[in-house]
Amino acid sequence: MKWVNDYIGKEFQDRGRGDPGYDCWGLACQIMEDIFNVSLPGKDHTYNTCFDSSTTSRIILGYSDGFHRIPENKAKEGDLVLIRKGNYPCHIGLVVQPGWMIHIEKGCNSVQEDYRQQKWKKRVVGFYRHLALQ
Secondary structure, rough: OHHHHOOOOOOOOOOOOOEEOOHHHHHHHHHHHHHHOOOHHHHHHHOOOOHHHHHHHHEEEEHHHHHEOOOOHHHOOOOEEEEEEOOOHHHHHHHHOEEEEEEEOEEEEEEEEEOOOOOHHHHEEEEEEHHHOO
């Protein structure tokens, strides 16, 4: 998991897909491609702003065909964590090891955090593994 250090501290940018910054989906796409050799849909800016939670949620849920939902206790490096913001499941983290994810959001450069912490645990919707990583 030494790779995670290369992605810590990246700047947040709405609809960001690389330098100078990323949004949560852009960061997940970049890591999945660089580290796991998996291309995720939506790297081409399929939404106008990541701050439109309703639209972003609908788009992210539309990508679910390429994933299997897995129980938290089976989550491993490379799995995605779907997180609620308000009423909408529209934030993505990526598991770096069981219990820990990397993510990015407005006001916070990319960071590794424990998704079992209370601030995340109550917002986690589920864990998803890409079919290519089965």
